[in-house]
Amino acid sequence: MNKENLELNVAIFFCQQLDPDQDSNRRVIEKELGPGIKFFPLPCSGRIEPLHFLHAFESGADLVYLITCPVKSCRYQQGNVRAGKRIAFAQNLIREIGLDPERLILINIDPPLPKRIDLLTRELLEGAPVKGHSLLSRL
Amino acid sequence: MKIESQLKNVLAAGRFAVTAECGPPKGADPEAVIKKGRILKGYVDSVNVTDNQTGVVRLSSLAACVLLLQEGLDPVLQMVVRDRNRIALQSDLLGASTLGIRNVLCLSGDHQSFGNQTQAIGVFDLDSIQLIQTVRRMRDEGQIIGGEAVSPPPYLFIGAAANPFADPFFYRVIRLAKKVKAGTEFIQTQCIYNLDRFKEWMSQVRDRGLHEKVYILGGITPLKSAKMAEYIKNQVAGMDIPEPLIRRMKSVPAKGQRKEGIKISIETIQALKEMEGVHGVHIMAIEWEEAVPQVVEQAGLMPRPTV
Amino acid sequence: MITAERKPLDEIIAMILPFKKVLVVGCASCVGECAAGGEKEVGLLGSALRMDARMTTKELETREMTLERQCVYEFIDRLTGLIDQYDAVLSLACGAGVQAVAEVFPNIPILPALNTSFLGQTKEAGLWLENCRGCGDCRLHLFADICPVTRCAKQIFNGPCGGSQDGKCEVNPETPCAWHLIVTRLEDRNQLDLLEEVYAPADWSKKEGAGPRKIVREDQQN
Ligand code: SF4
Ligand code: SF4
Numbered sequence: 001m002n003k004e005n006l007e008l009n010v011a012i013f014f015c016q017q018l019d020p021d022q023d024s025n026r027r028v029i030e031k032e033l034g035p036g037i038k039f040f041p042l043p044c045s046g047r048i049e050p051l052h053f054l055h056a057f058e059s060g061a062d063l064v065y066l067i068t069c070p071v072k073s074c075r076y077q078q079g080n081v082r083a084g085k086r087i088a089f090a091q092n093l094i095r096e097i098g099l100d101p102e103r104l105i106l107i108n109i110d111p112p113l114p115k116r117i118d119l120l121t122r123e124l125l126e127g128a129p130v131k132g133h134s135l136l137s138r139l
Numbered sequence: 140m141k142i143e144s145q146l147k148n149v150l151a152a153g154r155f156a157v158t159a160e161c162g163p164p165k166g167a168d169p170e171a172v173i174k175k176g177r178i179l180k181g182y183v184d185s186v187n188v189t190d191n192q193t194g195v196v197r198l199s200s201l202a203a204c205v206l207l208l209q210e211g212l213d214p215v216l217q218m219v220v221r222d223r224n225r226i227a228l229q230s231d232l233l234g235a236s237t238l239g240i241r242n243v244l245c246l247s248g249d250h251q252s253f254g255n256q257t258q259a260i261g262v263f264d265l266d267s268i269q270l271i272q273t274v275r276r277m278r279d280e281g282q283i284i285g286g287e288a289v290s291p292p293p294y295l296f297i298g299a300a301a302n303p304f305a306d307p308f309f310y311r312v313i314r315l316a317k318k319v320k321a322g323t324e325f326i327q328t329q330c331i332y333n334l335d336r337f338k339e340w341m342s343q344v345r346d347r348g349l350h351e352k353v354y355i356l357g358g359i360t361p362l363k364s365a366k367m368a369e370y371i372k373n374q375v376a377g378m379d380i381p382e383p384l385i386r387r388m389k390s391v392p393a394k395g396q397r398k399e400g401i402k403i404s405i406e407t408i409q410a411l412k413e414m415e416g417v418h419g420v421h422i423m424a425i426e427w428e429e430a431v432p433q434v435v436e437q438a439g440l441m442p443r444p445t446v
Numbered sequence: 447m448i449t450a451e452r453k454p455l456d457e458i459i460a461m462i463l464p465f466k467k468v469l470v471v472g473c474a475s476c477v478g479e480c481a482a483g484g485e486k487e488v489g490l491l492g493s494a495l496r497m498d499a500r501m502t503t504k505e506l507e508t509r510e511m512t513l514e515r516q517c518v519y520e521f522i523d524r525l526t527g528l529i530d531q532y533d534a535v536l537s538l539a540c541g542a543g544v545q546a547v548a549e550v551f552p553n554i555p556i557l558p559a560l561n562t563s564f565l566g567q568t569k570e571a572g573l574w575l576e577n578c579r580g581c582g583d584c585r586l587h588l589f590a591d592i593c594p595v596t597r598c599a600k601q602i603f604n605g606p607c608g609g610s611q612d613g614k615c616e617v618n619p620e621t622p623c624a625w626h627l628i629v630t631r632l633e634d635r636n637q638l639d640l641l642e643e644v645y646a647p648a649d650w651s652k653k654e655g656a657g658p659r660k661i662v663r664e665d666q667q668n
Contacts, residue, residue, distance in 0.1 A: 054493040096455035097498040247607045250617040268604035302608030376609040376616035
């Protein structure tokens with residue numbers, strides 16, 4: 001696993017539909033990585049509000065992920081499309097205050113479902129852009 | 140005795156009238172206006188002076204009209220409702236008449252967002268039909284808007300524009316009827332390239348008997364090039380150039396295209412002369428005033444009547 | 447409803463620069479409906495401003511709240527007792543709301559976070575259209591319920607102008623020509639006779655007034 005990323009504060013918003021066992025699966029990795037990682041399960045990624053992302057950054061997250069179901073398999077049909085638009089809105093806002101918008105990352109999962117959230121997380125952190133700490137988490 | 144509008148004289152005498160257009164310069168330059176006037180003199184009955192056309196700041200229409208008047212031409216003062224409220228419009232009508240201008244053309248005007256003052260407020264206190272009504276009431280009843288008297292009233296021959304090529308088509312003639320009802324005495328149309336549609340429009344005009352209530356001058360703009368034809372077709376709202384005409388322009392080598400444009404204009408004028416209810420032509424040779432004498436001469440419209 | 451949009455953030459940041467304690471106040475009525483000044487937007491703006499302050503090492507303390515309306519005294523009154531603890535209020539209301547709050551608390555700067563835009567309708571989610579200019583003399587019944595004052599770029603009462611083509615306005619090909627809509631709807635309603643009428647110049651005094659306009663209703667007074 002990418003060493004630098006292990007020390008980062010990461011917030012992961014994700015659609016519960018991805019992993020029926022998310023409750024127990026995420027505990028594994030939560031234990032391993034400690035308080036630096038925070039999970040926020042959502043009933044559908046379409047429920048996400050830009051405010052959630054902002055509050056995550058404000059509380060010191062260096063990277064914020066939103067993981068959505070494959071585009072075609074959203075239970076609420078347009079949920080993940082809407083999620084993409086909200087990501088873009090939030091990215092614009094954080095860009096306006098001088099925060100790197102690439103710290104907010106949208107992941108559309110490829111089929112098939114289900115996936116294990118702990119494995120997904122490992123994969124993500126493996127391939128995460130090396131951004132280091134954000135100005136906010138350093139302060 | 141009041142000096143009379145030459146345009147009105149020609150039309151009243153039942154002659155086929157010819158008007159042209161003069162765009163004032165972007166600067167305080169009387170020579171530019173006088174030069175254009177001299178090119179046109181003797182070939183046309185009256186000259187329209189545009190009013191900050193396309194929303195671009197230019198020498199005022201009123202001032203340019205006076206310059207043309209001094210050159211012995213009969214100017215048509217174009218007035219748009221975009222830049223002046225009813226106070227200024229009525230005041231300028233009195234001013235124009237006082238200075239000896241005898242024709243006014245009432246227009247909406249191109250929207251300010253097209254010009255070089257895009258941050259300007261668009262006044263649009265009156266619309267063009269209300270302006271027609273206003274001039275008519277001032278002249279015939281000696282009353283300004285609200286009923287107060289002006290004395291002596293302005294003495295002006297009242298015109299308006301019509302676009303047979305805009306949409307919705309069935310409504311264009313209703314709108315003309317409204318302009319006539321409001322009191323317009325002559326109409327200058329949008330440039331005619333689509334003769335079929337113009338013919339159709341004219342037959343609707345005759346069905347309503349409007350050709351007996353208003354003088355209609357068909358608009359002519361000689362094409363300078365095939366490129367210009369394409370530009371007008373694609374970029375200018377409310378203009379209609381049929382594909383065969385563009386092909387015809389393209390079929391001629393670039394050097395000969397101006398000549399072809401003039402030829403098309405002449406043919407159009409010939410067709411208009413034959414059409415019942417068309418009382419003249421209005422030639423808008425944009426920044427190409429030299430074309431006007433050629434067109435007029437070759438269309439057999441010379442000499443101009445001295446009525 | 448009255449529509450508005452948030453000002454660019456750097457403009458807002460510059461506005462609050464002299465103040466350390468800022469009360470961020472939204473309005474849940476019109477600007478809430480158009481997603482410019484409701485509770486969510488107050489949260490977003492507050493969060494963004496705090497983050498900006500931290501990153502640029504400025505001192506800033508905020509509190510967020512949203513009133514039901516910022517243009518009516520009964521609701522503004524909720525700020526009483528609280529507002530004195532702040533150096534300034536950042537208001538996410540329309541211009542009327544900002545001024546109403548300032549009238550009640552004249553000694554505290556009320557800063558406008560929004561640019562108030564127009565009176566309009568929510569056409570669909572995320573799309574608002576201007577359709578009334580509050581001219582004080584509504585004549586929609588003559589124009590098939592399509593406002594020529596607002597929706598015609600030249601506010602023509604005897605339209606359309608010569609630039610109307612394919613149903614689009616010459617001024618902006620993405621906007622339908624109001625007069626095209628009027629003519630076709632009148633045709634559908636069999637009311638073409640309304641088009642033959644020459645409508646007289648408007649009485650703009652009902653719109654322009656003599657300075658700001660006022661409505662007095664004694665029956666509504668206490
Ligand atoms: S006519 Fe006046 S009041 Fe009626 S919709 Fe238009 S601007 Fe509003
Ligand atoms: S095109 Fe239609 S909406 Fe646009 S200015 Fe002309 S009449 Fe008004």
